Amino acid sequence: MADENTFYRAVPVVVWGTGNMGRASIRAVAAHPGLTLSAVIVNDPAKVGRDAGDIAGLGRSLGVAATDDVDAALGTLDGAGAVAYAASGELRPDDAVVDITRALAGGAVVVTPSVYALYDHRSAPAEMRDPLAKACADGGSALFVSGIDPGWGNDLLPALVSGLASEIEQVRCQEIFDYSTYDAEDSVRYIVGMGQPMDYEPPMVAEGIPSMVWGGQVRLIARALGVEVDELRETVERRALDASVTTALGDFEAGTQGGLRFEVQGIVGGEPRIVIEHVTRISAACATDWPMPPDGGDGAHRVIIEGRPRIEINVEATDEGGNRAAGGNATAANRLVNAITWLRTANPGLYDGLDVPLVPSTYLRTIEEA
Numbered sequence: 001m002a003d004e005n006t007f008y009r010a011v012p013v014v015v016w017g018t019g020n021m022g023r024a025s026i027r028a029v030a031a032h033p034g035l036t037l038s039a040v041i042v043n044d045p046a047k048v049g050r051d052a053g054d055i056a057g058l059g060r061s062l063g064v065a066a067t068d069d070v071d072a073a074l075g076t077l078d079g080a081g082a083v084a085y086a087a088s089g090e091l092r093p094d095d096a097v098v099d100i101t102r103a104l105a106g107g108a109v110v111v112t113p114s115v116y117a118l119y120d121h122r123s124a125p126a127e128m129r130d131p132l133a134k135a136c137a138d139g140g141s142a143l144f145v146s147g148i149d150p151g152w153g154n155d156l157l158p159a160l161v162s163g164l165a166s167e168i169e170q171v172r173c174q175e176i177f178d179y180s181t182y183d184a185e186d187s188v189r190y191i192v193g194m195g196q197p198m199d200y201e202p203p204m205v206a207e208g209i210p211s212m213v214w215g216g217q218v219r220l221i222a223r224a225l226g227v228e229v230d231e232l233r234e235t236v237e238r239r240a241l242d243a244s245v246t247t248a249l250g251d252f253e254a255g256t257q258g259g260l261r262f263e264v265q266g267i268v269g270g271e272p273r274i275v276i277e278h279v280t281r282i283s284a285a286c287a288t289d290w291p292m293p294p295d296g297g298d299g300a301h302r303v304i305i306e307g308r309p310r311i312e313i314n315v316e317a318t319d320e321g322g323n324r325a326a327g328g329n330a331t332a333a334n335r336l337v338n339a340i341t342w343l344r345t346a347n348p349g350l351y352d353g354l355d356v357p358l359v360p361s362t363y364l365r366t367i368e369e370a
Contacts, residue, residue, distance in 0.1 A: 011344055012038035012080075013337075014073050014108070016099065017087035018047060018055050018066065020183055020326065021113060024319070024333035025084040026056035033366045034341045038081065039073035042066045057320060070099075074106055082109040082340045086333070089114030090191065097128060104135035104143055109343045111144045111336035118145040119155075120216030120223075121350040133350055142343045144336065144351045147217060149175045149328070152335045153301040153315065154217035154276055155353030159224035161303050161311055168307040170272065171221055175328075176279045176291050177299035180247035182325040188249060192260060194282040195252040198240055202260065205236045210264045214276045218266035220354055221274045229266040229274070236262045239287040247282065258286035299324035334361075 013035050015025045022040075029037045030053070040052045045068065047055060053062040067073055074083070083103040089096035089112075096114045103110050117124045118132075121143075132143060147154060154173045162168060179188045188194050193202030203209065211232045222229045241258030244251065252258065259281045266274035279290050284298075293300035294314050305311040317327030338359045343351065 010034055010036040011082055011340055012036055012077050013082045013084055013340065014039045014041065014077060014103075015052070015084045015086060016041040016073075016103075017085065018042050018044075019086065019088065020329045021333050022084075022086035023056045024326070024330040025086050025337055026052050026062075027058060027330070028334045028337035029084065030056070030058065030062055031363050031366070032337065032340075033362055035082075035337070037062055037064050038076035040064055040066045041070055041073045041087075042068055043087070074103060074108070077106070077108050079107040080344075081107075082111065082344065084333070084337055084340075085110055085112035085114055087114060089116070090187070093117070097132070100143065101132055101135045104132065104141045105139045107139040107141055109142050109144075109340055111146075111339060111343070113145065113147055113151065113332055113336065115145055116147070116213040117216065118143075118350070119147055119151065119214075120219045120352055121145070122352075123216055123219055129350065136348045136350065140348050142346050142348055142351060144339055144343055144356050146336055146353050146356075147332065149214075149278070149301075149332075151217070151332055151353055152358070153303065154214070155220045155224070156358055157313070157315075158221050158303050158305075159354065161305055161313055162225060164311055165305050165307045165309065168225070168305060170275065170304075170306040171225070172275045172277060172302075172304040172306070173217075173221075174277045174279060174291060174302040174304070175299075176293050176302065177325060177328070178281050178284055179325070180245075180249060180282050181298050181323050182249075183323075185249045188282070192280060193238075193257045194260075194280075195256045197256060198238065200257070202257070205234075205260065205262050207234070210234050210236075210262055214264040217276055217353075218264055218274050220352060222266055222268070224354055225274075227268050227273070229268060230270075231267045233265040233267060233272065234262065235265070236260075241283065241286055243285070245283045245285070249282075252282050258282050259290065261287070261290055297324060299328065301328065
């Protein structure tokens, strides 16, 4: 798959899906001097024919009209290029794998956040992993799966920061967010459970689901640290709203769920040494005793190394008019899209967040050359 001219020839990219991650992926491709947007695939008939720049909120035309014709879109890659697969896989993981397999077998590199079980492909079920590995071999292609919470915050960043410590007792990765600004109402209400009665079981934290989604990232951190995870444990805590609130997503009534906090713990030597924690609210007034962003804003990602020295790093990103949820999505999309040129020169196969180096942005080249 290596080509000495790859760096100099723009790689054609298809963005598949135009939700929160898809919009960010279009912007990422448009900003990268080594990539060119060749097609955008949509599912919503109302988006067919719209310019990709309009869909992504760029304020300018990109000259690429969205299509629902998958064959035509993939045909623009001419058996190579890349697909940024941003279609949701939460409720349709099997369909997502079918789509990804098709692109890989056709010769395209695929980057995606959509298949949770593949965050750590080494521990993924063989019935899912092996057909994808075969598609990579058949197509001479590569697959990189990294999460949206964001993936780098649960693999690359904690591994990097651990190298600044001498003694480590625990590595903790936190996502702390007010979901009232998250542009995915159905997910917020029915998957996360905000606004639902307190006897409702949110699918996001049904027994075993947190480990299925985030367990791979715990194992990635363990692999970076050179330890084995003995078992995964889950903790879940929910809080009700004390008062009704109205947000951009609508009304959330007092007494319904207003906060959700859970951990996936990697147990090493009988102790939770690696922890991925989510702290989610629909209002900043709910569960004020839980961790908060350092500036009291809508969200942050935090890595804490308990050890010597104790290290705490907070990352806050904003996009789409100052929205921190959109900022987090954008960082995850950029991590994936910026890896495409590296993956086009890599050997065929499956890659994870520790395999793929953090590729620095080359955007300043476009300013210098303008």
